[in-house]
Amino acid sequence: xxxxxxxxxxxQASHLATGELDPRELLAATLARIDERDGALNSIAxxxxxxxxxxxxxxxxxxxxxxxxxxxxxxxxxxxxxxDGSAEEHLPAGESALxxxxxxxxxxxxxxxxxxxxxxxxxxxxxxxxxxxxxWDPERCGGGSSGGSAAAVGARLVGGAVxxxxxxSVRLPAAYCGITGLKPTFAATPVEGYTHAYTTMGxxxxxxxxxxxxxxxxxxxxxxxxxxGDGSRLRAGVVSSPFWDDLDPDVERSCRxxxxxxxxxxxxxxxxxxxxxxxxxxxxLTMESLPAIRLDQLQELDxxxxxxxxxxxxxxxxxxxxxxxxxxxxRRSAEAAFDSVDLLVWPTVPAPAPRIDNPTIELxxxxxxxxxGNVRQAGFGNLCGLPGISTPVGQHPSGVPIGLQLHAxxxxxxxxxxAAEQIERATGRRHVDAVPVIAR
Amino acid sequence: xxxxxxxxxxxxxEAGVELDEVDLxxxxxxxxxxxxxxxxxxxxxxxxxxxxxxLDPSRPPTAR
Numbered sequence: 337x338x339x340x341x342x343x344x345x346x347x348q349a350s351h352l353a354t355g356e357l358d359p360r361e362l363l364a365a366t367l368a369r370i371d372e373r374d375g376a377l378n379s380i381a382x383x384x385x386x387x388x389x390x391x392x393x394x395x396x397x398x399x400x401x402x403x404x405x406x407x408x409x410x411x412x413x414x415x416x417x418x419x420d421g422s423a424e425e426h427l428p429a430g431e432s433a434l435x436x437x438x439x440x441x442x443x444x445x446x447x448x449x450x451x452x453x454x455x456x457x458x459x460x461x462x463x464x465x466x467x468x469x470x471x472w473d474p475e476r477c478g479g480g481s482s483g484g485s486a487a488a489v490g491a492r493l494v495g496g497a498v499x500x501x502x503x504x505s506v507r508l509p510a511a512y513c514g515i516t517g518l519k520p521t522f523a524a525t526p527v528e529g530y531t532h533a534y535t536t537m538g539x540x541x542x543x544x545x546x547x548x549x550x551x552x553x554x555x556x557x558x559x560x561x562x563x564x565g566d567g568s569r570l571r572a573g574v575v576s577s578p579f580w581d582d583l584d585p586d587v588e589r590s591c592r593x594x595x596x597x598x599x600x601x602x603x604x605x606x607x608x609x610x611x612x613x614x615x616x617x618x619x620x621l622t623m624e625s626l627p628a629i630r631l632d633q634l635q636e637l638d639x640x641x642x643x644x645x646x647x648x649x650x651x652x653x654x655x656x657x658x659x660x661x662x663x664x665x666x667r668r669s670a671e672a673a674f675d676s677v678d679l680l681v682w683p684t685v686p687a688p689a690p691r692i693d694n695p696t697i698e699l700x701x702x703x704x705x706x707x708x709g710n711v712r713q714a715g716f717g718n719l720c721g722l723p724g725i726s727t728p729v730g731q732h733p734s735g736v737p738i739g740l741q742l743h744a745x746x747x748x749x750x751x752x753x754x755a756a757e758q759i760e761r762a763t764g765r766r767h768v769d770a771v772p773v774i775a776r
Numbered sequence: 777x778x779x780x781x782x783x784x785x786x787x788x789x790e791a792g793v794e795l796d797e798v799d800l801x802x803x804x805x806x807x808x809x810x811x812x813x814x815x816x817x818x819x820x821x822x823x824x825x826x827x828x829x830x831l832d833p834s835r836p837p838t839a840r
Contacts (some may be wrong), residue, residue, distance in 0.1 A: 370787060404825055435781065443796050491781050504812065520823035522834045523833070523834040524834070536831060536833055537833075550837060572830075604787065609825075611816075612813070612817050613818065614812060614813060615813035615814055615816075616817070618810065631792070631793055634793060639798050639802060640802060642799065642802050643798070643802035643806070644802075645801040646784065646788055646793060646795060646825065647784075647793055647803045647806050647807065649783055649787060649788060649793065650786075650787030651784050651814075654818070655814055655817060655818065657827070658817050658818065658820070658822060659813070660827040660831075661822040661825045661826065661827050662817065662822065662825075663827070663831075664821070664825055664826065664827050664828050665822070665825045666835040667828075667833075667836070668837050668839075671836045671837060687802075703807065708809055708810075719833075720833065721833025721834055721835075728780060745836070746834065746835055746836055
């Protein structure tokens with residue numbers, strides 16, 4: 337028999353429901369796989385066999401009965417306070433709303449995943465638990481800030497994990513690790529017991545191997561059905577500038593080829609204000625998180641994070657207010673665009689996962705910190721509050737995956753999953769079913 | 777001391793935060809990356825765009 341974690345999330349759930357799989361054996365096998373396989377990845381910040389066994393013993397019947405899942409280190413659990421990638425708890429132990437949703441669906445939380453410190457980066461190499469590696473190449477970044485969740489799913493440690501996305505933090509690591517990551521509409525998932533509950537940008541979302549698994553986990557996290565529809569008859573909008581500008585040529589080629597293969601009619605769309613989306617995202621994200629940072633602990637941080645915080649402390653308030661005007665402009669632009677298209681489509685990341693020891697990317701314009709290029713591609717969805725998804729569409733010559741990003745109108749999660757399934761069909765599922773190096 | 781260093785030292789002193797040479801060197805790199813975008817934002821014509829008074833990112837904007 338294959339290892340049960342080589343089954344998809346939905347097949348684990350259905351095999352458990354029919355009795356083909358024993359939930360205690362599945363839990364034991366999952367914990368053993370984490371022990372055996374995570375050493376090179378560092379995707380897991382903590383696992384807790386006793387608490388997981390207790391959760392399983394008390395699990396009610398539900399759509400995820402007995403299914404092991406992992407959760408980013410930003411949510412209260414009854415036995416562990418979240419740490420945000422740092423060494424100390426940011427909230428005490430307790431019951432976050434997402435914990436309750438998973439518990440009530442019958443899921444078993446087997447691990448807390450590693451993440452970029454404070455959620456403040458897209459590469460995942462800065463964390464009190466050490467860098468998160470990529471399952472396709474452990475010398476490359478697993479991404480961030482939900483890099484541990486992405487790498488754990490990609491490496492088949494678990495079939496599904498929870499991430500959060502304030503500036504691309506579900507979609508970007510999903511693209512790096514070759515999995516599917518859904519950023520729901522803002523506020524679609526509850527923030528009680530979430531370390532960044534103050535945000536106007538972030539939301540929790542599911543990260544799984546493909547769209548069908550993502551749909552199953554999303555229904556629990558969002559707490560509403562996401563019925564399957566026809567993804568073949570959608571209209572795609574392409575925003576050439578800035579989201580298709582200055583891309584790694586292989587990333588651009590894969591994304592364009594996938595869009596062509598999708599069969600969707602494609603329309604050029606202009607989004608007024610999009611040229612300012614990067615800086616507006618950076619300003620909004622940094623200003624929202626600054627009040628939560630203790631200035632008396634600055635000297636304990638790594639030099640880069642410390643310097644960034646000091647820079648942010650002196651940014652003029654005028655710039656933030658102008659960023660909020662850009663945000664309104666972008667939200668209006670998006671709403672107008674959805675009059676004529678169902679999807680806005682562009683590459684999730686401009687270049688593939690960089691090396692952990694040098695998290696920069698090479699673009700036609702030159703070398704750039706990966707964060708800058710990544711937030712340029714992702715921040716629009718957070719500013720607008722739109723749902724977005726990253727789905728794997730190729731493999732870069734460097735050996736790591738390529739992701740395509742789709743946005744839909746507010747509340748359009750089901751449509752995005754339909755669209756991702758259409759892409760999977762159009763590409764013969766070869767990218768969602770590809771097995772990373774670490775799992776062979 | 778250039779304008780960036782003056783702005784940093786003045787602003788951080790007010791907040792009781794020290795600035796060392798490593799900080800300054802990193803911030804110069806960060807400012808080279810984001811400074812042009814910040815200046816473009818400051819110059820953009822946003823006179824007819826007012827921020828939403830009750831922002832709810834879970835829904836479309838209240839007016840086009």
